[in-house]
Amino acid sequence: MDRRAFLSLAAAGGAALALPPPALARAGPPVLERLNTDPTRIIRSGAGLRPFRAAGYVVRAERFSRRQTLVHHYGHGGAGVTMSWGTTAQAVETLERATSERRCAVIGSGVIGLTTGLELVRRGHEVTIYAEALPPYTTSNIAGAYWGIASLFRRTDVDEPFLERMRTAALRSHRAFQHLANDPRYGVYCVRAFDLYTRPPSDPLGAPDMAYLYPGFRRRAGPDAWWGHAGVDEFHQLMIDPDIYLRALTADFERAGGRIRMARFETTSDLSRLRERVIVNCTGMGARALFGDEALEPIRGQLTILLPQPGIDYAYTTSFEGASLYMFPRRGAIVLGGSHGRGDWSTDIDPVEQDRQLRGHAEMARRMAGEV
Numbered sequence: 414m415d416r417r418a419f420l421s422l423a424a425a426g427g428a429a430l431a432l433p434p435p436a437l438a439r440a441g442p443p444v445l446e447r448l449n450t451d452p453t454r455i456i457r458s459g460a461g462l463r464p465f466r467a468a469g470y471v472v473r474a475e476r477f478s479r480r481q482t483l484v485h486h487y488g489h490g491g492a493g494v495t496m497s498w499g500t501t502a503q504a505v506e507t508l509e510r511a512t513s514e515r516r517c518a519v520i521g522s523g524v525i526g527l528t529t530g531l532e533l534v535r536r537g538h539e540v541t542i543y544a545e546a547l548p549p550y551t552t553s554n555i556a557g558a559y560w561g562i563a564s565l566f567r568r569t570d571v572d573e574p575f576l577e578r579m580r581t582a583a584l585r586s587h588r589a590f591q592h593l594a595n596d597p598r599y600g601v602y603c604v605r606a607f608d609l610y611t612r613p614p615s616d617p618l619g620a621p622d623m624a625y626l627y628p629g630f631r632r633r634a635g636p637d638a639w640w641g642h643a644g645v646d647e648f649h650q651l652m653i654d655p656d657i658y659l660r661a662l663t664a665d666f667e668r669a670g671g672r673i674r675m676a677r678f679e680t681t682s683d684l685s686r687l688r689e690r691v692i693v694n695c696t697g698m699g700a701r702a703l704f705g706d707e708a709l710e711p712i713r714g715q716l717t718i719l720l721p722q723p724g725i726d727y728a729y730t731t732s733f734e735g736a737s738l739y740m741f742p743r744r745g746a747i748v749l750g751g752s753h754g755r756g757d758w759s760t761d762i763d764p765v766e767q768d769r770q771l772r773g774h775a776e777m778a779r780r781m782a783g784e785v
């Protein structure tokens with residue numbers, strides 16, 4: 414998870430810096446539990462496709478037919494879980510501005526479809542989710558899922574109004590997840606996080622209202638940095654366990670009166686046969702084939718899931734052999750990841766990438782244990 418993309422974006426917003434610059438902390442590295450990367454600890458591996466659009470996520474309404482309104486809500490790249498509550502609020506506002514119809518079909522049952530369905534049903538709409546795949550078989554179940562903005566847009570392809578909407582959505586979403594943290598039913602936790610780098614990120618608190626997204630922020634640079642890196646940013650961040658979280662969202666949706674039906678739509682004329690007068694497109698990567706959005710491209714990511722290790726209560730991001738590397742702790746597993754294969758449609762496991770992850774994290778474990 415690359416926090417820097419978000420931070421430099423925040424700086425690009427041009428907002429005046431209302432906070433003092435972060436203090437450069439001076440302290441020796443903490444003593445952390447040593448991560449065990451022995452290959453016998455692998456529970457499973459997984460690969461998924463982040464639904465990336467250089468121009469950013471889409472929230473937009475259009476007239477679909479004389480009878481139906483279509484609201485698009487897709488294209489969240491590597492930040493779909495992170496952004497889900499915020500972009501859902503924008504999608505619901507867009508829908509309610511476009512039509513007063515109350516009977517909605519939400520297409521897709523990943524984090525975006527479930528959050529949209531839940532929010533609509535809570536606002537009194539009559540909602541049916543139609544999806545080809547349900548949790549745990551969606552891309553959303555493969556997500557890390559660390560709260561942070563990664564692979565969500567390309568800076569040269571977005572304008573300031575988009576960035577403003579994106580920031581609003583991020584703040585709104587972070588707030589929503591805070592309310593869910595510590596209720597074990599949702600699998601949302603706050604963890605100690607370290608962002609390790611060789612090249613300093615741009616101004617970390619570039620927009621004044623972004624500071625509380627990174628509580629406890631401390632920067633250590635140069636000779637004060639830890640574990641052989643040029644810089645270390647330490648803060649606390651939210652982690653979402655998607656298997657627990659999506660199950661809870663599904664239960665909340667059904668308990669609130671929403672219905673879920675399995676269905677695959679080959680073309681938009683299949684959609685026009687739905688009885689609902691409002692259709693919300695939450696198909697993630699599926700929007701490319703179903704709606705012909707060729708700007709939507711996959712960024713493949715591969716994860717290696719290890720047995721849980723009770724003392725591992727921290728997360729980190731770094732790089733190894735020219736690619737990023739991250740470790741996220743969950744109650745029931747340790748997640749290793751970091752690969753970003755743009756334009757790569759394969760969901761097969763690449764043993765070379767798995768080996769890179771295990772070696773990279775073994776190296777980090779030695780450093781963090783003070784052995785290197």
Ligand SMILES: Cc1cc2nc3c(=O)[nH]c(=O)nc-3n(C[C@H](O)[C@H](O)[C@H](O)COP(=O)(O)OP(=O)(O)OC[C@H]3O[C@@H](n4cnc5c(N)ncnc54)[C@H](O)[C@@H]3O)c2cc1C
Pocket residue numbers: 414460461462463464487488489490491492493494495496520521522523524525526543544545546547551552553554555556557558559560561676677678679695696697698699700703713714715716750
């Ligand atoms: C390796 C990896 C790590 C990631 N890490 C993070 C992270 O740390 N933090 C984070 O916030 N995000 C992360 N992401 C990104 C996140 O997973 C996605 O942004 C998110 O899952 C997108 O959600 P979605 O609901 O739009 O899509 P999906 O979860 O793919 O759901 C799409 C739904 O639409 C349905 N559908 C599609 N086409 C059709 C059709 N034609 N007919 C019927 N149904 C259809 C599918 O069956 C499914 O139900 C990661 C992704 C990957 C791959």
